[in-house]
Amino acid sequence: MNRRTAIRQLFVVAGGIIIASSCSSDVGGSSIQLNTIRLTAKDEALLADLVEAIIPSSDSPGAKELNLHLFVMKMVDDCSDPEEQEQFIAGLKSAKKLEGKSTDEILAYLEELPKDDVFLHLLKRRTIQGYMNSEYVMKNKLVYELIPGRYNGAVKIEA
Amino acid sequence: MANLNIDTVKDRTYDAIVIGSGISGGWSAKELCEKGLKTLVLERGRDVQHVKDYPTTNMYPWEFEHRNELPYKIKKENPIVNRCYAFHEDAAHFFVKDNEHPYVQEKPFDWIRGYQVGGKSLLWARQTQRWSDFDFDGPARDGFAVDWPIRYADLKPWYDYVERFAGIAGDRDGLPELPDGEFLPGYPLNVVEKYFKQKIESVYPSRKVISARCAHLSKPNQIHLDQGRVQCQNRTLCQRGCPFGGYFSSNSSTLPWAAKTGNLTLRPDSVVHSILYDDDKGKAIGVKVIDRNTKEEIDFYAKVIFVNAAALNTNLILLNSKSQRFPEGLGNDSGTLGKYVGFHNYSARIYGEYEGLLEYKTDGRNPAGGGYIPRFRNLHRQETDFLRGYAAGFGAWRMSNSDQSGLGLNLKDSLLNPTWGNWGVGSHMMGETIPKESNYVTLDADKKDDWGIPQLKIAIDYDDNDAKMKKDYLDTMEEMFITAGFTNIQRNESSQAPGLDIHEMGGVRMGLDPKTSMLNKWNQLHAVPNVFVTDGAAMTSTSTQNPSLTYMAFSARSVDYMVQEIKKGNLV
Numbered sequence: 001m002n003r004r005t006a007i008r009q010l011f012v013v014a015g016g017i018i019i020a021s022s023c024s025s026d027v028g029g030s031s032i033q034l035n036t037i038r039l040t041a042k043d044e045a046l047l048a049d050l051v052e053a054i055i056p057s058s059d060s061p062g063a064k065e066l067n068l069h070l071f072v073m074k075m076v077d078d079c080s081d082p083e084e085q086e087q088f089i090a091g092l093k094s095a096k097k098l099e100g101k102s103t104d105e106i107l108a109y110l111e112e113l114p115k116d117d118v119f120l121h122l123l124k125r126r127t128i129q130g131y132m133n134s135e136y137v138m139k140n141k142l143v144y145e146l147i148p149g150r151y152n153g154a155v156k157i158e159a
Numbered sequence: 160m161a162n163l164n165i166d167t168v169k170d171r172t173y174d175a176i177v178i179g180s181g182i183s184g185g186w187s188a189k190e191l192c193e194k195g196l197k198t199l200v201l202e203r204g205r206d207v208q209h210v211k212d213y214p215t216t217n218m219y220p221w222e223f224e225h226r227n228e229l230p231y232k233i234k235k236e237n238p239i240v241n242r243c244y245a246f247h248e249d250a251a252h253f254f255v256k257d258n259e260h261p262y263v264q265e266k267p268f269d270w271i272r273g274y275q276v277g278g279k280s281l282l283w284a285r286q287t288q289r290w291s292d293f294d295f296d297g298p299a300r301d302g303f304a305v306d307w308p309i310r311y312a313d314l315k316p317w318y319d320y321v322e323r324f325a326g327i328a329g330d331r332d333g334l335p336e337l338p339d340g341e342f343l344p345g346y347p348l349n350v351v352e353k354y355f356k357q358k359i360e361s362v363y364p365s366r367k368v369i370s371a372r373c374a375h376l377s378k379p380n381q382i383h384l385d386q387g388r389v390q391c392q393n394r395t396l397c398q399r400g401c402p403f404g405g406y407f408s409s410n411s412s413t414l415p416w417a418a419k420t421g422n423l424t425l426r427p428d429s430v431v432h433s434i435l436y437d438d439d440k441g442k443a444i445g446v447k448v449i450d451r452n453t454k455e456e457i458d459f460y461a462k463v464i465f466v467n468a469a470a471l472n473t474n475l476i477l478l479n480s481k482s483q484r485f486p487e488g489l490g491n492d493s494g495t496l497g498k499y500v501g502f503h504n505y506s507a508r509i510y511g512e513y514e515g516l517l518e519y520k521t522d523g524r525n526p527a528g529g530g531y532i533p534r535f536r537n538l539h540r541q542e543t544d545f546l547r548g549y550a551a552g553f554g555a556w557r558m559s560n561s562d563q564s565g566l567g568l569n570l571k572d573s574l575l576n577p578t579w580g581n582w583g584v585g586s587h588m589m590g591e592t593i594p595k596e597s598n599y600v601t602l603d604a605d606k607k608d609d610w611g612i613p614q615l616k617i618a619i620d621y622d623d624n625d626a627k628m629k630k631d632y633l634d635t636m637e638e639m640f641i642t643a644g645f646t647n648i649q650r651n652e653s654s655q656a657p658g659l660d661i662h663e664m665g666g667v668r669m670g671l672d673p674k675t676s677m678l679n680k681w682n683q684l685h686a687v688p689n690v691f692v693t694d695g696a697a698m699t700s701t702s703t704q705n706p707s708l709t710y711m712a713f714s715a716r717s718v719d720y721m722v723q724e725i726k727k728g729n730l731v
Contacts, residue, residue, distance in 0.1 A: 055571050062571075078230040107567055128563060132574060135221045141575050146219060148393045150523035153349030157520050157579065 032070050034077045037085050043092060046099055047072060051127045053106040061136055063127055071130035072123060084122060091119020168460065173199040173424065176446050176461040178431050178476065181278025183694040183710040184467030185409030185417075186321065190718035191465070192422035199424045199459055200414075201448060203468075204274030206427040207253075207281065209387075209410045213400030215249045223248045242659055243271045245282055250398040253281050263603045265618035267656035270471065270663075276427050277410035278469060279661070282398050285374045285406050286705040287327050288531065288550070289318050289338045293538055294702035297591075301546050304499055304594045305670040307699045308680035311338065317712035325407040325711065326383050328391075328527060329372030337369070337533040337704070343377045345370045346527040350519045351555035351582045356530065358643045365538070366639070368553055371531035374407035374708075386412050395524045406526070428452055430610045434464060434489050434690060436482040443489070443690045449610040463689045463721055463730060466667075467714065470500075470695030471600055474666040475615045477677075477692075478602050490684035493674055496667060498599040500619055501701040503662040504549070504590030506653050507629045509636045511645035513555065513582040520557045520579065529554030532586070534703045536631065545627035547591040550703035551636065555584045584645055588632040591703045592657075593624055594665045619657045662706055664698035682717040689730050691717045 030039045039047075051063035051072060063069070076088050098106050113120045131137060138144040174196035177187045184200060191198040206212070220226055227248045234241045237257045246254055255272040262270055273279040292311045298304040315338070322341040330345035348356060348370050356368035375391040376383050383389075388404030388411055397406050404411035417423040428451035435445045435458060445460035466473045474497050480489035488496045529552065536548030558580035562573045598620065602613035633650045640648050657663070670676020673685035682697050684690045693714040695706055724730045 054566050055574075056567055058568060058571065060575075075225065075228075078232075079225055079228050081231050081235075103567075110566055124563075124566075128570075128574065129226060133220045133226045135219070137575070138219065138221060142577075144220060146217065146394065146396075148523040151346060151393050151525045152522040153347045153352070153525070154519050155522045157518055 030073065032073060034073065036082075037073075037077050037089060039073060039092075042099070044069060044073065046092070046095065047123075049098070049101075049103075049106060050095065050110070050123060053103050053110065054124055054127045055131050056103065060141070063131060066131065066134050066136055068127050068130040068134070072126040075126045075129075076122065080122065084118065087118040088122050091117065091123070095119075171458065172445075172460040173197045174461060175199070175463045175465065176201065176459055177465045177467055178446065179203075179278060179467035179469060179472070179694065180276045180409055180414060180425065181273070181467065181469055181694075182280040182283065182409060182707045183714045184278070184465070185280065185413035186711045186714035187465040187467055187691075187693060187718060188417040188423060189413040190715050192417040192420040194718065194722045195420075195422065196722075197422050197424070198417070199426060199461065200417075201429040201431055201446065201459070202276050202278075202425065202427045203430045203451060204276065204278075204427060205451075206425075207275045207277050207400075207410055209404070209408075209415060210400070210402050213402065214252070216396070216399040216402050218249070218399075239269050240271060242269055242655065243661070245398045249396070250282065253398070253400075260608060261606075262614050263606060263616040265616055266620045268617040268619050269656045269658035270617065271658065271661045272469070272472075276414070276425065277408055280408040280707075281400050281410060283408075283661075283707060284528075284705070285397060285526070286528075286531075287322075287325075287329075287372050287374050287708040288533070288704040289340055290314070290702045290704050290706075290709050291336050291338050293336045293534070294700070294704070297547065297702070298700050301541065303546065304700050305668065305672065305675050308669050308671045308676075313680070314709070314712050314716065317716040318708065321708065321711040321715055323380075324382060325374050325412065325708075326376045326379065326388070327372055327708075328375045328377035330370050332367065332369045334367060334369070334533060336535075336538055337531075340372070342372070343375075343380070345372070346375075346377060346525050348530055349521050349525070349555055350516050351513055351584065352530045352553065354513075354516060355553060355555070355584070355643050359639055362642050363535075363639070366532065366535045368530045368532050371527045371529060371552065373527045375526040376405055377526075386416060388412065391526050393524045393526060395526055397526070429457075430612070431468065431476050432456070432610070432612055433476060433480040434466070435460075436480060436485060436489060436687065438483045441484070443687050449612070451610070454610065462725075463691065465714070465717070466690065466692045466696070467694045470663045470666065470698075471615060471617070473692055473694055473696035474500075474600050475602070475612075477667060478600075479613060485686070490677055490686045490690065492686050493676060495675060496677055497601055498596045498666065499594035499668055499699075500598045500600060500663060500665045501592045501594040501698070502619065502657045502664065503660040503701060503703070504592055504621065504625045504629060505587060505660040505662075506621075506625075506655050507632050508585060508587045508651040508653070509633060509640065509648065510583065510585045510651060511640045511648040512558075513584055513643070513645050515644065516582065517579065528552065534591075536628075536635075543627070543631060545624045545631065546593060547624075547628070548703065549588045549590040549628060549632050551586050551588055551632065553584070553586045555582050558583045581646075584640070586636050586640075588629065588636075589660075589703050589705075590625060590628050590632065591701050593622070594668070594700060595622070600666060617658075619663075621657065662695075662701070664695040664701050664706060667692045667696035668699045669697050670699060681720045682713055683721075691721060693717045
C-alpha cells in the first residue's frame with residue numbers, strides 16, 4: 001500500500017478486520033493489508049467463493065457475507081508459520097481452475113482433495129473458527145454471554 | 160523567593176518504602192498507609208489503573224483481530240511466556256516478553272512475569288487455600304530445609320484479616336489440613352464434581368473433594384462495596400482485568416484503598432537497583448532506583464523498607480545490595496541468600512470422560528474453576544518412598560459436539576446444532592517440592608539488563624522426589640477415576656520446566672537461626688531489622704497450596720509488628 005492510498009482510504013470494520021474500501025483494488029491487490037503473504041484481488045475473490053462453498057448462505061448469512069475469506073487471509077498471514085503459508089498459497093494456486101465455477105463444482109473439488117491436504121485443512125479450520133466466532137453467530141445462533149452473572153452446576157436438559 | 164530546588168533529600172524521604180506493587184506489595188502499602196506512614200511504592204513497570212487501563216476487558220470474541228490467538232511472530236519471539244496458559248491476545252499486554260527482560264538459565268526455567276502496577280495480581284489464578292500446620296510442621300517433621308519460625312496459630316488472625324478485606328469465596332469444610340476462613344458463600348460444585356466427591360469420600364474416607372476457595376466476590380460485604388468493587392459477574396475473563404472488581408487485585412483493592420489515606424506515593428517506571436545500607440548507621444537507609452525510561456539514577460530514603468518484588472526479583476535485589484558489611488548481598492550472613500528455592504510441581508494432569516448424569520448440564524460460568532482435593536499423601540505420617548505430597552484440582556464440564564467432517568449446508572447445520580456429549584473430567588497436580596541448596600539463583604557475573612543491573616542466573620530443577628510424587632499422583636488419580644467409573648482416561652505427563660507453575664518461592668527464607676536463614680519470624684532480616692521481606696522469597700517450604708493468600712497475611716502481620724516496634728522506640 002503506497003502513502004497516497006493510505007491517506008485516501010476509508011476504513012470499515014468488519015469482524016475486527018479493517019477493510020480499506022479503496023485500497024489498491026485498481027492494481028489487483030487484496031482489500032486488506034497483508035504483512036507476510038501476497039494475495040491478489042482475484043485470489044481474494046476465489047477465496048470468497050471457497051469459504052462460501054464450505055459455509056453457504058441459507059436462511060442465514062454464509063461465509064462470504066460474513067467476510068470469512070478475509071478472516072482466513074488474516075489468520076494465514078499472521079498466525080501460520082512460513083511452511084504452512086507456503087502450502088496454503090500452493091493449494092490456492094491449484095484451486096485457480098475453480099475461478100468462475102459453480103458452488104457444486106467447488107465442493108466436488110474440495111471433497112476430492114486428500115484428507116491430509118494442508119490447504120483444505122487450514123481453509124476449513126479458519127473458516128469454521130471465523131464462523132463460530134462471528135458476531136452474527138454469537139449474537140443470533142449460539143449466543144455468547146459476556147456477562148453471565150450466574151453459575152448453576154446442575155441444570156436439567158430439556159428433552 | 161522560595162527554594163525551587165525540589166530535588167532535595169527531604170523530598171525523597173518517606174516513612175516507608177515498598178518495593179513492588181503486586182499482591183504482597185499492595186498489602187504492605189495498604190497497611191502502612193492506613194497506619195499513618197507516608198509510603199512510597201516503587202513499581203518497575205508502567206502504571207495500570209483499575210478499569211481505565213484494561214483495554215480488552217469488555218471485548219467480545221469477534222472483536223479480537225485473531226480471535227484471541229497470538230500471531231506466529233509473537234509466539235516465535237516469546238517461547239517462554241508463550242507457554243503460560245493465560246498468554247493470549249486478550250492479556251498479552253500484561254506479560255513480560257522474553258526479549259524485554261532476559262535472564263540466564265543455567266537450567267531450564269520458565270520465568271513468567273508481569274511488570275506493571277498490580278504485577279501478577281491482575282493475572283493470577285485467584286486460588287486462595289490457607290496453609291495449615293501440616294505445612295508449617297513439614298520441614299521439622301520430615302527433616303528438610305529448616306524449621307518454620309511460625310505456626311498456623313501465628314498466621315490465623317492475619318488470614319482472617321486479609322480474607323475479610325480481599326473477599327474469599329469458599330465453603331466451611333472443617334478440614335484441619337485446609338483450615339476454614341472468613342468466607343463469602345462458596346461456588347457450588349457441579350453435578351459431576353459432586354458425584355466424584357461423594358464417590359471418593361465414601362471409598363477413600365481420608366480424601367476430600369471440596370469447592371476451590373477463590374478470591375471472588377460471590378456476595379460482597381460493605382467493606383468490598385466501599386472499595387468500589389461489586390459482585391463477581393461470572394465472566395471468567397479475569398486475566399483482562401475486571402471492570403467490576405469481581406476478583407481481588409492490587410489495582411482494584413489495596414492500592415486505591417492505600418491512596419485514599421493520602422499517605423501513598425506510587426511511582427511506576429522505577430526499577431530498583433539495590434537497597435542502600437549505611438555501614439556507619441548499621442541499617443538500611445533507602446533504595447537506589449533507575450528510572451525505567453530516562454535511566455536516571457535516583458535514591459529514595461525511608462526508615463523501613465518492605466521488599467515485595469516477587470520471589471526471584473526480591474532475591475535479585477538483595478543479592479545486588481552490596482556494602483562493606485554485606486559483600487555477598489544484604490543481610491546474607493548465613494550464606495543462604497538465593498538458595499533453597501522451591502516451586503510447585505505442576506507437571507502432570509489426567510483427563511477422562513463420564514457417561515453418567517447425561518441429563519444435566521451447567522449454566523453460566525464458575526469463577527472458582529471447580530473442585531480442589533487437599534493433600535492426603537503423607538499427611539499424618541510418612542507412608543510412601545517420597546517426602547510430602549500433592550494437592551489436586553478437579554473439574555468436570557459437559558462436552559458438546561458437532562460433526563465437522565462435511566462441507567456445505569450439512570456442515571453449517573451441524574455447526575449450528577451441536578449435540579451433547581459425555582462429561583469431560585480432568586485433574587492437575589500441585590506437588591510440594593523440597594527446597595534444596597542446589598536449587599538457587601545468583602547474579603550473572605557479566606550480563607546486565609538495560610538498566611545496568613546484573614541479570615539473574617537461575618539453576619532450579621526437579622529431583623527424584625518430584626518424579627516419584629508425580630508417578631504416585633498419576634497412579635492414584637487414575638485409580639480414583641476408575642473408581643468413579645470414568646472412561647477414556649488419559650495420563651498427561653508434561654516436561655514443563657520449573658517456573659511455569661508461577662509459584663517460585665524461597666531464597667530469602669524465614670527461620671529461627673540467623674546462621675541458617677535470612678528472616679526471623681516477623682519476616683525481618685535477622686541482620687538488618689528495618690528491612691522486611693513478605694513475598695514468596697520468604698517461604699521456608701512450599702506446601703501444596705497456592706501461596707498468594709499466605710503472602711498477603713505475612714505482609715499485613717509484618718506491618719503490624721513493625722509499627723508496634725516503632726511505637727516502642729525501636730527501628731528509628
